[in-house]
Amino acid sequence: MHRVMIVEDEPIVRYGIRSMIDWDKIGLRLAGEAANGREALALIGTEPPDILITDIKMPVMDGIELIAEVRKTAPDMKIIILSNLEDFQYAKEAIKHGVSEYLIKSDMMPRDFEQALLSVKDKLYASSRGAEASDPQAERLHKERLLAELADGAACDPAECDERAARAGLAPIRSAYVLLISVHSAGQGFEERQAAVRDAIGRTWTPDDGDHEAFVDKQGDVCVLCDAGKHAAGAGLERVKRRAEALIGLLRDECGMKAAIGIGGRIGAWAELKASYAQAAEAAKQKMFLGSGRVIVHGADDKRVPAEHAEPIRIGTSQIQSMVYAFQSAELAAYLDTLFDRLSVRRDPDLAHIITFELLMILTTLWPDVANDDRQVTELKRQYYDQLSRLETVEESRAWFKQSFEALVRHIAGLYNSDRNSIVKATQYIRQYYDREISLQFISGLVHLSKNYFANLFKKEVGESFLEYLTRIRIDNAKELLRQEMRTGDVGSLVGIPDPKYFSKVFKKITGLSPSEYRALHRDASNDIGP
Known part of the structure; x- marks a missing residue:
């Protein structure tokens, strides 16, 4: 079995490379990892791999230097380089040293990466043909x-x-x-x-x-x-x-x-x-x-609905997130059932793989928002990848995702009561300092909650979004200042909306009147009351 070495300075990228491929299935074995070129050279000297996967930009010794050194002693080693799009000039330098494949990190999907590995494996296969002539099993x-x-x-x-x-x-x-x-x-x-x-x-x-x-x-x-x-x-x-x-x-x-x-x-x-x-x-x-x-x-048992005759199946990411944060377990389970029912009718394996991958991404994106232990989240992600790789049918995937999302909902529900006080603190801060610049990032950090989790929890607890609440508080205070005969331009700055045009636009959207119309209406009402 051909040996593979990964050289990448970012641990999470190394983990992603390890996890996205079923190495045994494609006949390859991970023989080592390194965080830079110097570490890789030391490992290569002990146990040379058949395939080297390396990043280009790394500390201590980058990928270009590593490839140049490897070529001195292992001219036939197959090399796959990983790069960001902006580093293509570096990639062109690496290509001069005879790399086998070049992949852009941001565009790299599991299937593309697997195909690159299989292509390199074929090249290894082809290069070994000459040695088979004397093998009794050659025929x-x-x-x-x-x-x-x-x-x-x-x-x-x-x-x-x-x-x-x-x-x-x-x-x-x-x-x-x-x-x-x-x-x-x-x-x-x-x-x-x-x-x-x-x-x-x-x-x-x-x-x-x-x-x-x-x-x-x-x-x-x-x-x-x-x-x-x-x-x-x-x-x-x-x-x-x-x-x-x-x-x-x-x-x-x-x-x-x-x-x-x-x-x-x-x-x-x-x-x-x-x-x-x-x-x-x-x-x-x-x-x-x-x-x-x-x-x-084929043709008898594998009948599937042609793509041109089927409605598109798309994941409602925002819809799923909203149901999770609203603790709508029953609604979320029904949504997943509908999704997998449609996949079962469509019977398109590639589409089913894409949908399950997107659902997994939603799960692994939501957990960091509601967990304080990064190591625990990393371990949970590893377990997710391992468990999902063992599933065989869409029905098994359906049950697994329903169970996993239910566990996430229960976790968030458990946090809810303790985090409600954080929302109270946030609203108190907004009421006191509405005239300052307050962003979602700032206010969520102030109460030590992740931005996405805070935004959803705020809306659930207050009944309106953070921005809607902040804007309403500002406009309520602006009304009070306008009743005191202050100039419109000054009022906007005093309530945290310094742009006069934008202030007028927001004020009219909420009250139905421009600031000057509101002040005039209030003045007329006061005159009608009289002494």
Whole structure:
């Protein structure tokens, strides 16, 4: 398994890199971390990694210096550099030293990062080919690699595909199906899972079932190309399905592994392998909605609503935050149920991943606002990532998010009574010092609450937002000053709104009258009363 080292001076970024990738699944192992280039060089001298992920700007020794030093002793090491957009000039310097991938931190999504790692892994794979000629397993490895390349679409010309297959010792295809075995087993490592699946395949397919070839795709999933023989399409597919069902049972009963198997469309030529593999992969993804322990046939079991025929599904971030701060557990649970119901109908795995990621971001953004212990919040985030990575279906995700948001609501509700006094203090301060510049950031800091939490708690307790309350207090005092015949321009400054035009605008919005109209109305009312 190829070794990876992360070099990044910000601990939270290192944590994010560790957490966003299922390293075992893609066949990589984290071999070390460093906070700067000098620390990295010391580690590299002890145990050189195959892939180096490094930031550019770091203290002590930056990424440019590190790469230059690494190239002196390890010219073939694969390097991925991370940078901010404004540091692109530095990145261009790093590129001169032969980096493999360049990623912008602010744009980096888990899928993009995983694809970069898989691309670098492929380069390592390719560079090792020359050493395989003397390996007794070279022929088998060559077949597997060719199948993986054809599945990935490396060669699409039918004649070229047939020629490459013949050179690898593969017979022409008459009728075959591609199966993708998607295993959900968080307790086993990448290599252990692959070995168990390969062993189970060898025990499931017998000589009577026709030829079969196993190979591993770029994502690390084991696939099987099954010869359907001379049987008619329906009969051939049924034979393949029975073998697939037997394989699922064997993995479950003897290996303790949950698996779903996607089956692509029937093919009759090597050039069709790419399309059938893609169909098998899409079918296997439907286990998110159908669950493991079943065979999913493309076009029969994996029917999903086309995106062009479905309404967009979007997360109401502000709506969720409002329900959390208002302790609306029942309403929030109903909102999540509706959201996951729509995902279940849509049956789009990629969209489901995006939605669950956005929900996780909302959770991890809200907790720091209501927790005083940063280490506790960091540990909670780690637990969230770990727990979510173990979930397999949208129904499991639905239950997990409902439980996690409920725990957050209970936590905030527990804080509510003790923090109500802070709101009283804030309103007292505003009433006394309304003529000063008072921002939300300042007043929340004054009472030692986070800005977002304070804003929501203030509105819940007072019945209006902080800004609405501050503005109302200022205008109430402005009315009093206008009744004392003070000039309009002076009144605005005295109540904390020094801009005369803005003061007049705000005053009229709240009272329905301009300051001069209000003063005139008050004067007329006083004259009508008389002595």
